[in-house]
Amino acid sequence: MENTLNVKIMVVDDEVDLEPLVRQRFRRQIRSGEYDFVFAHNGLEALSKLIENPTIGVILSDINMPEMDGLTLLLKLKELKNPSLKTVVVSAYGDMENIRMAMNRGAFDFLTKPINFEDLEITINKTLEEIILQRKALIEHDQLISIQRDLNVAREIQQGILPQTFPPFPNRFDFEIFASMEAAKEVGGDFYDFFMIDNDHLGFVIGDVSGKGIPAAIFMAVSRTLIKATGLKGMPPGECLGYVNNLLCNESISCMFVTVFYAIINLKTGKLSYANAGHNPPYILRQNETIETIPSTGDTILGVFEDQQFETASIQIQPTDSVLLFTDGVTEAFNNQSEAYGESRLEPLLRQLGNKNATEVVKEIVGDVTTFVDGAPQSDDITMLCLKYNG
């Protein structure tokens, strides 16, 4: 049996002859590292050895000993509440009363004197196996906790790379912007971003990476960074996505992809230039309870097919219009009856939000979706960005 975790065996007995006997009988196992013995001569000494040697797992203890007997030792060991510490008591043959008491105090097994060393070996091996199994489970449990802790840090980092301060441009009165991302797991695959390209042009983007969890989060961070770095150069949206697509194709393994809507608004004229890489069409909220979708360009996702062309289309935004970018986590939020929130609920709500500011638009939708799902587990990231153009 492999004792890879170096679990030590402590023999507790007041007979001084026992130590050389044990060492002689098990010399092969000691030499191969399978067994590693520690010796103590009464309960008190056993407790102090236990503190010195935290890897002790098996305790072979006599019952009748001076200072602290085996039964009292068992009581003390029970207080430690260590499930991977197992005691085998050694008692006189026929001493059923003490054996029962020892078992009731949590002994794992018992042996009788005179010791049969073959039986002892079987008992030690059986006990060691049990302890190693438990300690491995404990190590795996600790690893899980550590992964969970890492995920929480990853969540903070991810939230940190998305703009979080609103209003982001407190000195600008020609537009307002608000956005939020609520990940289904600790980390998500959605992202949003916005940046001033020059004094008159604001770039803003939303994206949704296929899948969820850590792989999606990493791909999301790469995509968002590439789009911002490329977008800041001021090239038209279609050209920007084409450039980013080729870069992502080099990075993309196992067909991960991202859908992206990227737009640049000319804040002087209200002209919105945009490109859409397989993302659901955003809405424009106009006055008088009218809404319209920003027509799709039919272009596909980023990250899979190299040398794709992406069209730059344009649409006119009027002062007081709002543009709402969202991911399918909004329309595909499911309630406990497996119904999706859907456009049929989103659109009537949007008609009521034409007069609201950017923050209110996003918060009203989040509120309505939350009410709709009514506590059903969130299956996808819910992300929105609203730009209100004041002209």
Add this chain to the structure above:
Amino acid sequence: METTISKSANYTVIAVAGRIDTVTAVEFERSVSQAFEDENNALIIDCSGLEYISSSGLRVFLMIQKKMMAKKGQLHICSLRPNIKEIFDISGFSGIFKLFGDLDSATKF
């Protein structure tokens, strides 16, 4: 999610039914990989029973397409329900995959 694989002399048909979401996408990927082991270079995915597909599911479709391209094979997709067709249209997949209205027309390679 359930898949049924049927092979004929010239092509293999994978019929997929139910929902392909983050959880079942892994299963879908596994059953599709089996279909790749045979010699047929023509593959049809029959989506008449497909009710829902998430982005994880779309990813598997992309992988199939890439694998078929690598072995110079052909992939036909047929019988998309309107809600699935809409997802294919929005994501631009309609321009990437060869889509057919029914199984019969998809079998003509």
